[in-house]
Amino acid sequence: MNPGSISYKKLDPLCIPEIWAWNKVYLFFFLILLFPIHVFGQVDAPKRDSLFFDMNGNELVNPGDSIRYILVVKNPGGASVMTIVVPNGTDPNSSLNPASILTSPLALNDGPFAVTGNMGINVPAVSGVLINDFDDSPGDLSIVNAGVEISTAEGGKITISADGSFIYDAPSGFEGKDSVAYTLMDGTPAPNCPVTNDAWVTFQVSGMIWFINEDISGGDNNGTLRAPFETLAAFEAINGNGGATQPKANQAIFLYTPTSPPTQYTGGVTLENGQKLLGQGMSTTVADVTGIILPPFSFAFPSVNTTNPILANSSGNAITLANGNDIRGLDVGSSGSPSTGSGIIGTGVGSLKIDEDVSVYVSGSSSVSAINLNTGSGAMVNLTNVMSTNGTGPGVSFNNLTGGSIAISNSINITNSGDAALSFTSCTGTLQVNSLTINNKTSHKPGVIANNGGEITVTTGTIMVDEESAISINGTAIGSSGLNFTNISVDGQLTAHTAISLINTGSGPFSCTGGTLENIQNADAVRFSNTGGAIALSNMIIEDISASTDQTAGLFFRSGIDGIHGENVQAGLTLSGCTLRRFSDNAINGAAISDGLTNTVWNGLTLNNCVISFSNRYHVSEKGDDTDEGAVRIRGISGTVLVTDCTFSDGAQFLDFSTSSSQNLDMTVQGSMFNRTIKEFACGSPTVNVGGRGISVSVNGSANAVVRVGDPAESDDNLGNSFLNNATASIVIFHETDATGDIDVVISRNDFIIDDHLTGPPGCATGTFSFNFPQGGVSLNPGKGNYEAILSHNKFDQVMHAAGGLGQFTMTADENGTSEFYIHDNEFILPWDGPVRVLADGNGTCAMLFEDNTYTDGMVGGMGDDLDMPYPSPFNPFQVFVRNGGSLDITLKDEDFPLPDPAGPGESSFDAEVQTSGNSMRIYFDNCTAPDGFDFDNATTTTFLLYSETGCAGPPTTQAIMNGNGNTGMVSTTNTITCTTTPPTLPMITIPIRSTEVHPNTGLSINSDGAHELLRVAKEHLKLHYNKEPLGPITLAIADLPENELAHYFAGVITLDRDAAGNGWFLDETPEQSEEFELPEASAHFIATVDSPAYKKIDLYSVLVHELGHACDLMHEENEFMRSFIDPGMRIILERNLKSKQ
Template structure:
C-alpha cells in the first residue's frame, strides 16, 4: 500500500512532522478487480499534497525526508518543478508504500522541507485510508451494522473528506449486502454457508482512494422452518425460512451448504400442524418456538454483535409447534450423538414419534407427544437429565401402536410432567424397558395388552403414578438389579385370565412397590401376583387391593399370591381380599424375609377378606416368612389331594401374626398346621372356626383342627380366643414345644367339640429340653371321645418343663367305648426326667368314662406338681374314678415324684369301673406320691386327706407298690404354674416355624418314651 501527501510551500519554514497511518495491503483470494481499480482512477495508494513559496534564487528546491518507524515501508517524494524562482509555488508529493507482510501502524513521517520556502495555509491534503473490517454472524441469520460501528469507524477519510461508494451486491460467498454512505450496512448470508465471506468497498476523495475489505465470519448455522412465512423463496434462512418439513428434509444431507451435523433447526409456531418426517443428522438440535428462555441459549450459541434478531420464544401463548407424520416423525441417525429436541409437540403419526438407535446422547425438554402411533422407540443411548426444567415431556401419550414407549439399553432419565398423559391400546406393551440404567417418572395412565414390561435394568428407578389397566398380560418385571419400581396410581386394574397379573422374577437388590391402593386383580389360570427369585423388597399398600382367581376346572387355577425368594418390605403386603378357587394352592409365601408380612383386612363382614377353596394342596402355605394377618378370610375344602399337611400350613413364620374372624375348615389332613423352628413369635387367633363340617367318613385322613409346634430354639406365643375346633380326626387343638424351644399358649372362650366324632380335645406339652407354659381358661366346651378333653404333658430331659393352668372351663367331658382303653377327661403327666406343674381349678367335668382328672408321673426321674381344686365332677355309671393321683409305671428304673394338692372338689356318682371319687397309686418301687393337706393335724389315709381338704365324694382307697410310698401332710409345697394370667397381644419379635414332620395319628398307642412324644402322645394310658 502506498500513502501519498502533497504540500505547497511558499516560504521557508522550520521542519514539519506529519503522522501518517500505515496499512498492510491484505486481500482475500478475490483481489481488487480491474473494474475496481478503474473506478478508483489510480493505483491503490494514499497521497498527501502541500504547497510552498520558494524564496531563494536556487534553482533546485531542497528537502530532507525521514521516517520514525518502518515495516518494509518505502517513501518517495517528488516536486512538481525541477527549478524554481523566488515567489514560485511548489507542489510536493510524498508517497508512502508498505511492501511488507505486516501492518505498519503508528508510522511517523517527518518532512524537513527547504528552509527557503514558506507553507501556504490549508494546502495540506491527503488521500483516505480504508482499513479492513471484521464481523461475525450466525449462519443463516446475518447482521445489521449501524453507522457508528460501520466500515468508516476505523478508516481515515483524508482531506478533503472522502466519500464511500454505496452498493447492493452479492458477496463472494453468495450472500447479499447493502452498503450505505454513512458506513452502515445490512448483510444476509447465503443459506448454509459457514466460513468467511468478504466484500470490498471504496473510499475516495480528490487526492486518491483506497479499497477496504469487509470480512464476515459465519458459524453455528440455524435453519428456520415457518409454514406461514411470506418470503418468496424457501432457503431455510431467517429471511427466507423453509415452509415445510419436507423442504428441510429434502436437503438435510450434510453436503455442500446443506444442513450438516450439529446444526440447529428452529420451527415457528403455527395454528396448523406441520406434516412430515425429520431425520436428524449427528448432533442436530430441533427447537420449537414453544420452548422457554432463548433460541441462542438453548442452541448453545453466543449471539454476536450486530446480529439480526432471532425469533422470540413464545411458550404458553395458545399457538404451538405441532408435528404430525404418516411415518416416523423424528428419527435420530444411528451412530450420532448430542441430539436435542425442545419446545414442540408431536401429534398423530402412523409410525413412532421419536425413534433412534445408537443415538449417543439425546436432550429433550418442553416437548409433548400425543395422538396415534407409538410415542418413543429408543435403543442404545442416553437421555440427558432435564436439569432445571425438571421434565423432558409435558405430555407423553399414545393411543395406538405395538408399543407406547420402548426403551432398550437406554440410560439417563425420562421425566414426564402431566398426569394427563395416557398410553392406551398398545397391542404389545404400553411401557417397555429392557436394559440400561435409567430413571423414569411417568404420571399418565397405561393401558395395553401388557401395560408395563421392565427387564434387565441396572440401578434404575421407575415411578408410575397414573392409573394402570390391562385385559390380557399384566405387569412384568424381571432381571432388574438394584432398582426401584413404584406403581402409585389410584387404580390398578389387571384382568389377565390365563396370564399372571403381576409377574416378578429375579430382581436382585430391587424394591417394587404398589402404593395408593385399588390394585384389583382378576385371573383364571394365571397367578394374581407371582414373584420368584431374589428381591430386596416387595410391598403392596393402601386400601381396596383385591385378588380374585377363578380356576375354570379342578386344580387348574393360578395362585392368587405366589411369592418365593422375594423379601416382603417393611410396609408389607396389604389386601382387602384374596380369593382363589380350583388352584393348586391359593396363597404361597416362601422365603419372604424378616421385615414385612401379609395382611388381609376384609371389610368387617364374614368372608369379606376373600375365600380360598377347593385347592389340590394347602389353601395357604407360608414358609420362612414374617407376619401373617388374616381377617374375615375363609379357607374351605383345601388340600383335597391330602398330600400336604393341611389347609393352612405355616413353617418358619416370623413376626406378630393374627387370624381374626376366619374360617379354616374341611381341609384334607389338618385345618391348620404351624411349625415354628427359631426366633421369637406371637400368633393370635380370634373368632375363627377350624372345624370339620361332617363326621369322619371312609378314607378320611383328617387329623387336627389346629396344630402348632415350636421346635429347636424357637420362642413362640400363641393365643386362641373365641374360636371353634370341631370334629377333628385326632385332636381339636395341639400345641407343643420341642427340642430347646419355648412356647407360651393361651386358650380362652373356645369351643372344642367332637360333635359325635372321635377326637381328643386340647393337648399342650413339651419334650426334649423344651418349655411349655399354657393357660386353658374360661372355655365353654371342650369334649372328646376315647381320648382326653385336656391333656398336659411334659417329657424328655430334666430341662423340659410344662406349666399349665386349666381353669374356669364350663364343660369338660369325654366318653368312649368301655371295651376300649379310655383316657381321662383332664390328664396331666410327666414322662422321663421332665417337670410338669399344673393347676386344674374351677372346672365342670361330666361324662367321664375314664378318670375325670388324672395327674401322674411315669418312667424316669421326672416330677409332677399339681393343684386340683374347686372342680365339679360328675361320673357316669360306667365311669372310672373321679380324681386319680399316680406315680410310676411298669418300669423298674422309675424314681419320680408326684406332688398333688387336691382340695374343694365335688365328685358325684363314682363310676363302676373305678368306684372311687379319689384314688392314689404309687406303682413302681422308688416312686413317691406327696399329697398336700390343706390344714389341721396330718392325716394317715387317703380318705381322711380327701375330707381334710374339704372335697366331696366317696373314697375307696389307694395302692402302693412295695418300695414306693404315698406321703401326706401339710408340710408339702406343690409348685403352681407361674402363668396364671392369659397373655395379651404383644409386639414382640416374630413367630418362626420350622419344617413340618410326619405325624402319627394312631389312637390308643403309648408314646413319648424318654425324649419326647409324637402327635398322639395324649393316648398314653
C-alpha cells in the same frame, strides 16, 4: 519548496490525501497511496507537477499562480509504512495551503467477526464497517448498495446500512471463515483521484444450532435463526446425510412452539449421536443447555419456558434416538390428541438425557411403544407423563441401561399394550414412577415386568390385566419408598400366570390396597421369594386359584398351587380386610418354592379382618386334601404373628405354623373365628372325611415361641376366638422332637364348640357309634424344652377330645423337658369323651395347677347323630397318667369334677395313674368334689405321693388325707399311695404384663438410668413388704414389644417396652412418697390425679414390682400386684397387698 516528509499512522489505507500548496506561487499537492501499508516503515512518494492556475496566462509560473503536485505513494511490500519521503521537496518561494488537501476514499478491511452457526449478528454503526475508513470529508462517504441484502462468499446474507452498521446471517449449516466485499464512495472526490474504494468484511463461524418454526412460511427457510425450517420434515430430510453444511452429530435443534394452526409438528425425527432436541417449553436457557456462548452483536437465542411444542407422527417413531441425545421441553402428542405412531425410541442411547417437562402420548395400532430405550450407560430420563393406548409393543420399555436414573414425575397410563405395559429389564439404575395406571384386560398382556438388576419405585398405581401377570419382578430391587398400588386386578381366565410375583426384590416394601386376583389355573396367584421389604395387601380378593387336576385327582393330592406362596419372606406379610377363597392347595403357603413343603424363612405375618375359606379343594365336590396342606401353612416362621378379627372356614388346617430352628416366634390370635376344618364325603369306608387342626404350632430346634390365643390379660371376652367343628383339634402347640427352645402359651376367653356329631354328611346312618366327626379340643405338648402355659376362661362345649388325647383339654409331655401349666376358670361342658387328660410320658418334669374350673355333666346325643339317643356325658373321667420316667406335680383347687357315664371305661370322676416304673406323681386336692369318687392307681412300685395339709402322722389313710384337705368323694386305690407333707411344686409362669388401653400420648420414652434406679427401689420394697427377692441378678432390656405389651420377665432379664405401648412411662423420682397419686376409697391401688405427671401414663415402678414378682416365682393373681394387666395412671401399693394377703 523545500524537501520534506509527511507521516501517516493509519494502517491499511488504500488511498491517502492529495496535498495542495500555495507559496507566492501557490502549490497544490495530491497524494495517492496505491498499495496497502502493513508495517511501520518508509517509502518514497514520486511527485508530478503542473501549472494549475495561470494568473496572467503566459504559461509561466509567476507570483500568484498555482502549481498542482500529485504524489503517488506505492507500498509494494507487506510492511506497514510510517514515513513517506517526498523527493526534492518544494520551492522555498512557494507556500502550502493546508485547506487545499484532498484525499481519495480509503476503505479498510473489517473483522473477523465471531458468529455462531445458523445464528447472526447485528453490528451497530459504532462498530460497523465505516468506523475505520478514511476520507478528507467523512460525511461525504457512502456505501454502494447500502441497505441491500447481498450474499457472502459462503452463501451467508449481509445487509450493510449507510451508517456502516450491518446484519449478517451465517450460511445454513456452515462453520468456518466467510467474507464479503463492500465499496466505499466519496461524494466530493479529488480531481484525478479514485471515487470508490473496496474493503473486505470477514466472519469466523463456529458452533451450530438449528431452528424449526412451524409459524414461519415462505422465503428461503434453511434452518437458521432468522430463516428456520418451516416443518420437521424439512429438517429430517437433510439431517445426518453427510453434507458439509447439513445437520450432523453433537449439534442442537431448537423447536419453537407454534402459535397458529397447525399447532403440532407432523412426522418424525431421527437424531444423530449427541444431538440435542430442544423444545421451547424447556426452562433452562439455550446457552446453558448447549454450552454456546454467543459472541458480541449476536442475535439472542429464542425465549424459553413457554408451552411445549408437540410432535406427532402418524406412523413410525416421533423421535428416534442415537447415542447421547438430549431432549427437553417438548411433547410427543397430547392427552387429547395422541400421536398415532410411536413415541421416543432408541437402541444404543448411551448417556441419553430427557428432561424438563417432556411428555409422550401415543395411541393406535401404528404405534409400537410410547418409550422404548435399549442399551445405554448413564442415561438420565425425567418424563412428566407417558400414555400409550393400543400399541403393538410394550407400552414403556427400558432395557439394558447401565447406571443413570429414570423418573416419571406425574403418570404413566398404559392401555392394551401389545407386550408388557411397563418393562424394566437388565438395567442397573433406578426407575421411579409417581403414578402408574395399566389396563391390559383386552390385549391380555402383562402389566409390569422388572428383572435382572436396577431399582424400581411406584408411589401409587393400579393394574388390571387378563390372562397374564400384573407384576413380575425378579432380581430388581424395590426402592425404599416401595411399590404401592391402590388396585391390582387379574382375571386369569384359567391361564397359568402368577398375578403378582416378587423374587429377589431387595429391602423395599410392596403394598396394594384393593383389587381381585381370580381364575388362575396351574399357577400361584401371588408368589414371594427373597423379599427383604414388608409386603402388605389390603381390601383384596384372591379367589378360584386352581389346578387342572382338581376335579380328577384323588383325595390327599397336593397340586402345589396356592393363593399366596412365599419363600424367604424376610420382612413379613400383612393382609388386612382381604378375602381369600377356593384354592387347590393352601391359601397361604410358606415353604421352599422348589417343593412347596420344606422349611424356608418367613419373618412376620399379620392377618387383620380377613376371610379365608375353602382351601385344599374343600370347594370341589367329593374332593379334599389334608396332607401337608392348610389354609395358612408356613414352615420356618419367626418374628411377630398377629391374627385379629379374621374368619376361617372350610380348610384342612387354618393356621399351621412350624417355626424356624433358631429364630423366635411371638404369636397372637384374637377376635377370630375358626369354623370347620372337617370335610365329610361318605358315610363309611374307604374315606369318610378329611381335615385337621384349627391352629397348629410346632416349635423346632432352639427357637423360642410365645403364643397368645385370646386375651393374654385374661379379662376381655371380645379378644377371644371361636372354634367350631375343627376336625382333629382346635389348638395344638408342641415341641418337635429334640427341640430345646422355650414355649409360653396363653389361651384365654375362647369358645370351643362342636355341633356336628354325625359321622359323614347329612343323610348318613345314625347310631353307628363311629365318632368320626369333629373332635375340637386343645392339646398342649411339651418336649425337651421349657413349656409354660395358661389356659383360662375358655368354654369347651360338647367337644370330644384333641388330636388323639381323650380329653377336651389334653396335655402330653413326652420328652425330658420342664413344663408348667395353670388351668383356671374354664368351662368343660358335656364332653363326648373326657374333660381333661394329662399324660407325663417321658423323663421330664411338669408342674400343673387346676383351679376354679367348672365341669358340666349330663346327657349328650340324640336322634340324627352317631348316638341316635341321649347318653351320659362325660364318657371318660378327668384323667392323669405318668409313665416312662415322667415326673408330675399337680395341684387341683376348688374343682368339682363331673359324674361320668357309668357304662364308660372309667370307675370314678377323677382317675390318676402311675403306669410304669421310674416315675413320680405328687398330687394335691384342695376343696375338690368327685361325685363318683377318686381313683388312684400306682401300677408299679414307683412314687405316687398324695399331699396332706394336716400331716402324715399315723400315717393317715388316703381317704382321710382327701377328707382332711376339704375334698368330697370316695377314694379307691391300687397299690401304695404315699402321704407327703411337701406340697406339689406350683407353676411359676411369667407371661408378659399388658396395658389395658393405649392412649395417643406417647409422652415419655424410657430412660435406662432412671429405670435402673427404680429397679433398685422396687427390689427393696418387695423384700421389705413381702420378704421376697429374686433368685439371681436382674438386668433390664429395652425393646419395641408387640401391641400393648408393657414388659416381660425371662431368664433374669426384664424387658420393657420403649414407650409403654404408646402410653408413655412415668419415672417416679420419689416412689416412696407417691405424691403424684391419690387413694380412692375402698381401692387397693393409687390413681394418678389429672394434673399429675403420671396421669394416663404407665407407672414404671409398678411394672417393675410385677416383673420382680415373676423373678421371685410368683404367679399372676387378680387384684394383687401380680395381676396380668395394669391401667394407665395406676400405682401398686405393696403394703395394702400384704395386709390383704394376710
